[in-house]
Amino acid sequence: MLEDLLRRRRDAERSLSLFDELRRLESTRSKFEVASKQESEKRVFDKVPISATDELAETIREILTAWNYHEIKRVAFDSSTNDIAINGKPRGSHGKGYRAITYAAFAVGLMLFCRKKGLPHPGFVVLDSPLVTYRKPEKRESDDDLISDGMVPPFYENLSKQSEDCQVLVIENDLPRRPQCYQQINKQPLHEEP
Secondary structure, eight states: OHHHHHHHHHHHHHHHHHHHHHHHHHHHHHHHHHHHHHHHHHOOOOOOOHHHHHHHHHHHHHHHHHTTOTTOOOEEEETTTTEEEETTEEGGGSOHHHHHHHHHHHHHHHHHHHHHHTOOOOSEEEEEOTTHHHHOGGGOSSGGGSOOGGGHHHHHHHHHTSOTTOEEEEEOSSOOSOGGGOBOTTOOBSSOOO
16 A cells, blocks of 8 residues: 555656656747747848859750750749749649659759859769659659650760769669660779670
8 A cells, every 4th residue: 555655656756747847848949949930030041143043044954955855945043933944834843754854954953053153062962763754654644754765875974974073973773774874984884784
């Protein structure tokens, strides 16, 4: 009986201690939320000059052209969405295959633009499965999801020719179909087709 009362007392004390800790943490969280909100309200970003966004868009257009992107006439940077529009159509309105390849062009183009202008950039880009829809046409939702067969070799050839102070890492989940376009700097194939 006495042991049961002592156990209940310890449980009650532990519960009270947990409630006190919860109140302390909630108070701390509220302080951080107020401080964070005030900080974000103070933060004002400079507008990016149109000349810079035009030059970035032109760099992206050149990359897409080198990658054999279908019927590319114009690339423009939309400052309201901080994304690009291709031939007057927002990048996000394309199928997932073209969204992936245009995102890759955006990432590579931003790196090249920053390096050319002497702006801060780590000098490398990691692309995760930019050509995945190329390999899986049976799962596509529309024809716009499947990128052109003729884009794959130019994609890798162009990336292999970037300047030495830039590096692009491409992570794919499958073996490449065309080993002749997966080359190292010394132009040797990474592997032979089985």
